[in-house]
Amino acid sequence: MSIRIGIMGYGNLGRGIECAIRQNADMELAAVFTRRDPKDVHILTEGVKVYPAEAAADLRDEIDVLMLCGGSATDLPAQTPEYAKLFHVVDSFDTHARIPEHFAGVDAAAKESGHVALISVGWDPGLFSLNRLYANAILPEGSDYTFWGKGVSQGHSDAIRRVPGVKNAKQYTIPVDKALEAVRNGENPVLSTREKHIRECFVVAEEGADLKRIEQEIVTMPNYFADYDTTVHFISEEEFLRDHSAIPHGGFVIRSGQTGWEGENKHIIEYSLKLDSNPEFTASVLVAYARAAARLAAEGQSGCKTVFDIAPAYLSSKSGEELRKQLL
Amino acid sequence: MSIRIGIMGYGNLGRGIECAIRQNADMELAAVFTRRDPKDVHILTEGVKVYPAEAAADLRDEIDVLMLCGGSATDLPAQTPEYAKLFHVVDSFDTHARIPEHFAGVDAAAKESGHVALISVGWDPGLFSLNRLYANAILPEGSDYTFWGKGVSQGHSDAIRRVPGVKNAKQYTIPVDKALEAVRNGENPVLSTREKHIRECFVVAEEGADLKRIEQEIVTMPNYFADYDTTVHFISEEEFLRDHSAIPHGGFVIRSGQTGWEGENKHIIEYSLKLDSNPEFTASVLVAYARAAARLAAEGQSGCKTVFDIAPAYLSSKSGEELRKQLL
Numbered sequence: 246m247s248i249r250i251g252i253m254g255y256g257n258l259g260r261g262i263e264c265a266i267r268q269n270a271d272m273e274l275a276a277v278f279t280r281r282d283p284k285d286v287h288i289l290t291e292g293v294k295v296y297p298a299e300a301a302a303d304l305r306d307e308i309d310v311l312m313l314c315g316g317s318a319t320d321l322p323a324q325t326p327e328y329a330k331l332f333h334v335v336d337s338f339d340t341h342a343r344i345p346e347h348f349a350g351v352d353a354a355a356k357e358s359g360h361v362a363l364i365s366v367g368w369d370p371g372l373f374s375l376n377r378l379y380a381n382a383i384l385p386e387g388s389d390y391t392f393w394g395k396g397v398s399q400g401h402s403d404a405i406r407r408v409p410g411v412k413n414a415k416q417y418t419i420p421v422d423k424a425l426e427a428v429r430n431g432e433n434p435v436l437s438t439r440e441k442h443i444r445e446c447f448v449v450a451e452e453g454a455d456l457k458r459i460e461q462e463i464v465t466m467p468n469y470f471a472d473y474d475t476t477v478h479f480i481s482e483e484e485f486l487r488d489h490s491a492i493p494h495g496g497f498v499i500r501s502g503q504t505g506w507e508g509e510n511k512h513i514i515e516y517s518l519k520l521d522s523n524p525e526f527t528a529s530v531l532v533a534y535a536r537a538a539a540r541l542a543a544e545g546q547s548g549c550k551t552v553f554d555i556a557p558a559y560l561s562s563k564s565g566e567e568l569r570k571q572l573l
Numbered sequence: 574m575s576i577r578i579g580i581m582g583y584g585n586l587g588r589g590i591e592c593a594i595r596q597n598a599d600m601e602l603a604a605v606f607t608r609r610d611p612k613d614v615h616i617l618t619e620g621v622k623v624y625p626a627e628a629a630a631d632l633r634d635e636i637d638v639l640m641l642c643g644g645s646a647t648d649l650p651a652q653t654p655e656y657a658k659l660f661h662v663v664d665s666f667d668t669h670a671r672i673p674e675h676f677a678g679v680d681a682a683a684k685e686s687g688h689v690a691l692i693s694v695g696w697d698p699g700l701f702s703l704n705r706l707y708a709n710a711i712l713p714e715g716s717d718y719t720f721w722g723k724g725v726s727q728g729h730s731d732a733i734r735r736v737p738g739v740k741n742a743k744q745y746t747i748p749v750d751k752a753l754e755a756v757r758n759g760e761n762p763v764l765s766t767r768e769k770h771i772r773e774c775f776v777v778a779e780e781g782a783d784l785k786r787i788e789q790e791i792v793t794m795p796n797y798f799a800d801y802d803t804t805v806h807f808i809s810e811e812e813f814l815r816d817h818s819a820i821p822h823g824g825f826v827i828r829s830g831q832t833g834w835e836g837e838n839k840h841i842i843e844y845s846l847k848l849d850s851n852p853e854f855t856a857s858v859l860v861a862y863a864r865a866a867a868r869l870a871a872e873g874q875s876g877c878k879t880v881f882d883i884a885p886a887y888l889s890s891k892s893g894e895e896l897r898k899q900l901l
Contacts, residue, residue, distance in 0.1 A: 264834050268713045289834055344897055365901055372707070374901045375885055376844075379700070381900065382861040382888035383854075385596045429847070504857055506592050506617055510849035516704075519757070521838035526711075529832055533710040553886040553896050557703055560710035566673070568881050572709065573672055573693055573702045 248539045249275040249307060250532070253298065253328065254314035255286050257492070258337065261528025262312050263289055269532060271562045275308050276301075302331055309542070310335060310535040322347060326354040329362040329549075333542045335535050337367040337527060344370065344551075352549035359547045366534045366552060367527040368518060369393075373498045375552050376516040380500035384512060387502025390428045392420035392441060396494025396523060404469045405446055408462045410454030413482065415489045417445045420497065428499050431511040444475040449485045494523035533560040576867045577603040577635060578860070581626065581656065582642035583614050585820070586665065589856025590640050591617055597860060599890045603636050604629075630659055637870070638663060638863040650675060654682040657690040657877075661870045663863050665695040665855055672698065672879075680877035689869045690877045694862045695855040696846060697721070701826045703880050704844040708828035712840060715830025718756045720748035720769060724822025724851060732797045733774055736790045738782030741810065743817045745773045748825065756827050759839040772803040777813045822851035861888040 250266055252259045255277050266272045267290070274293050279286045283295040296304065301311070311332035315321050317340045325336045329351055338347050344365055355362040365371065369391070377389060398418050405414035424441050427434045434440075446463060450456055460477045464470055480488075495518040504510050520526045534552070537559035541550070558568055578594055580587045583605050594600045595618070602621050607614045611623040624632065629639070639660035643649050645668045653664045657679055666675050672693055683690040693699065697719070705717060726746050733742035752769050755762045762768075774791060778784055788805045792798050808816075823846040832838050848854045862880070865887035869878070886896055 261832070264832060267834070268832070341901065344901055345894065348897055370901045372711075372842075375707070377900045378885050378889055378896060379703070382864075382885075382890075383700075383857045385890075504589070504592060504596070504850060504853040506595070510853050512849060512854050513845075513847040514700075515843075515845045515847075517841075517843045519841040519843075521840060522832060525832040525838050526840050529711050536710075551897060551901055553893070553901065554884050556882050556884045557706050557710075558881040561706055562710075562713075565881070568706060569672055569676055569879060572705045573669065573698045573879055573881065 247271055247273040248536060249273055249309045250535055251275050251301070251304065251308035251311040251332070252277045252314060253301065253311055253324070254320070255279050255281075255288065255295070256314060257524035258528055258531075259312070259314040260289070261522070261525040262314065262532055264525060265529045265532040266290075268529075269536075269562065271536070272532065276304055301328070305331055308332060310538050312336075312531055312535060317343075322350070325362065325364060326350045329355040329360050330358045331360075333361045333538045335363045335366055335531050335538055337371075337531060338365045339367060339370055341370060348549050348551070356548045361538045361541045361546055362549045363534050363538050363555070364549055364551060366531050368520075368530060369496065371527075371530055371552055372518070373496065373516070376498040376514075377500070378553060380498070380502075380514040380516075384500055384502025384504070384514065386504075386508060387500050387512075388433045390436075390499040390501070391496065392425060392499075393496040394418040394420050394442065394494065396496070396520070397492050398444075401444065401446075401469055404466060405448060405463055408459055408466075410451050410459050411448055412451050413449040413485055415447045415485070417447075419443050419445060425497065428501060429513055429515065431501050431513060433501055438472045439474060442473060444470055444473045446475065446477045447485060447489050448477055448479050449482045450479055491521065492523045493521055494526075495519045536560060536562065575599055575601040576864060577601055577637045578863055579603050579629065579632065579636035579639040579660070580605045580642060581629065581639055581652070582648075583607050583616065583623070584642060585852035586856055586859075587640075587642040588617070589850070589853040590642065590860055592853060593857045593860040594618075596857075597864075597890065599864070600860065604632055629656070633659055636660060638866050640664075640859055640863060645671075650678070653690065653692060654678045657683040657688050658686045659688075661689045661866045663691045663694055663859050663866055665699075665859060666693045667695060667698055669698060676877050676879070684876045687875045689866045689874055691862050691866050691879065691883070692877055693879055694859050696848075696858060697824065699855075699858055699880055700846070701824065701844070704826040704842075705828070706881055708826070708830075708842040708844075712828055712830025712832070712842065714832075714836060715828050715840075716761045718764075718827040718829070719824065720753060720827075721824040722746040722748050722770065722822065724824070724848070725820050726772075729772065729774075729797055732794060733776060733791055736787055736794075738779050738787050739776055740779050741777040741813055743775050743813070745775075747771050747773060753825065756829060757841060757843065759829050759841060761829055766800045767802060770801060772798055772801045774803065774805045775813060775817050776805055776807050777810045778807055819849065820851045821849055822854075823847045864888060864890065 313336040401416035641664040729744035792803045
């Protein structure tokens with residue numbers, strides 16, 4: 246029997262989940278829930294209905310795992326504990342500093358109601374976290390490095406759009422090649438913020454706007470750009486739509502460590518992602534973990550869990566025997 | 574309380590385990606067992622004894638996890654089921670094609686005696702397998718690529734040493750850059766054996782040997798070299814000892830897949846290792862999984878398991894709370 250998935254919130258992530266379900270023969274989309282008027286939400290899957298968010302509780306018996314696609318700032322801190330009372334849930338909560346607090350709230354709700362809740366699933370937190378854990382456990386003596394990009398930072402793009410005179414903007418975070426190479430060479434460099442990433446901005450200005458002033462406001466913006474080498478390119482709206490509509494991202498997790506009686510041998514463990522579509526890839530991770538959630542639930546487990554708590558075999562549709570034969 | 578580790582077999586891998594234990598504060602070396610005369614085996618850890626292999630059973634109560642460091646061809650198929658009757662064990666069985674059979678034998682022994690047995694731990698099988706599984710579960714539509722090297726192939730070095738007139742030899746397996754780049758670019762190439770790896774050999778010949786004949790015998794050797802572009806360098810014994818005494822290795826696991834309603838977005842997941850010492854790194858993986866074995870045993874679990882069955886958190890000495898705060 247298929248795992249029946251519900252999607253709460255139909256933006257880029259929700260749509261990515263819909264696409265990912267189509268690639269997994271053991272899953273089906275059961276329902277999409279939205280805070281908008283359902284009539285205005287057009288999904289891709291034929292024969293599946295869009296419901297108002299409030300209708301979710303009534304559809305409990307038709308959904309095995311509910312995917313929560315809200316934002317980490319305000320949506321998920323309320324939604325995940327709330328829906329964990331009714332459903333097995335998966336979220337992509339990504340505010341690293343607030344994970345312990347989010348975990349505690351979700352765990353209480355999920356344990357009380359007997360549901361499985363997987364939080365902070367995606368690639369960072371998520372796959373990058375897994376690689377940090379594995380690499381640290383294997384090489385206890387060493388240094389960790391995480392680089393992001395090349396990719397679009399939504400938060401930084403938004404910050405640029407708030408500058409007066411800016412009509413549209415996209416910001417790319419790019420790792421500094423020299424820093425990456427030093428890490429890969431086992432040099433264990435101590436890297437400042439400026440030495441790790443550069444920021445490249447593509448800006449469509451309002452007609453007649455003072456470009457010098459806009460550029461100055463961007464590159465000196467505290468927290469967002471002041472600590473980085475930032476480049477600003479002014480481009481036409483046409484060029485913007487043609488070349489900067491995608492949402493690529495990616496990055497690198499590297500551990501550089503040593504072994505031997507006196508630490509005489511060096512080792513580099515590197516994990517990297519190069520993604521054409523950040524939301525679709527994140528959605529694909531969430532869907533694999535939805536399979537794990539359904540299986541843990543079937544075993545009678547409950548409570549809040551993260552990627553650290555899930556044995557890899559739970560993510561795959563293959564049996565243990567198939568996995569050992571084909572992938573081990 | 575520390576996890577007390579026993580080492581069965583003190584070659585490169587056993588010595589690597591001894592070194593790795595020293596890097597993990599929650600572990601201690603309890604005993605080393607050898608099939609040689611214990612008097613001839615000199616270990617690094619002060620105050621720890623070397624015993625004959627047959628003494629292992631008598632030391633059952635002093636060892637939490639026994640690490641089996643024999644070879645995959647003949648040692649482990651017999652040793653792992655045998656010792657799983659007496660101990661929680663970890664092995665690095667690496668004959669991919671015979672894993673299902675090895676699993677079955679070990680599982681029966683471990684279940685009957687109530688022990689945990691982790692098999693095929695290391696980096697391939699092991700970490701590479703994990704990355705194949707994660708990447709396949711996340712991107713069900715795509716292609717897998719594994720490249721090995723640059724590194725020393727023990728089997729191929731041995732094969733060269735069997736050629737008459739060869740005194741010593743070392744063979745390096747090297748991924749072909751062009752093939753790696755094509756995979757990273759998402760071209761999904763179909764690669765022949767020759768297109769993926771080249772083989773470079775450093776050979777010390779006996780005095781007066783016919784070098785042309787040796788070279789010819791190497792490059793045309795079926796299974797080992799005939800299907801590859803192979804280079805043979807004749808060097809002096811002095812140069813051999815100076816430049817080719819290390820045992821480096823590594824490699825790349827890459828999955829190239831697509832997402833989207835029509836598979837319109839491409840993604841590359843890449844995992845790579847660059848290792849100064851293959852046996853020491855493998856040993857470090859084994860030791861992290863020994864921690865998992867001890868914890869599973871403490872939970873009352875039993876039977877044969879692989880890296881696929883172990884939740885990542887079990888590998889780390891940190892608590893779930895610490896992991897979520899520091900690494901998620």
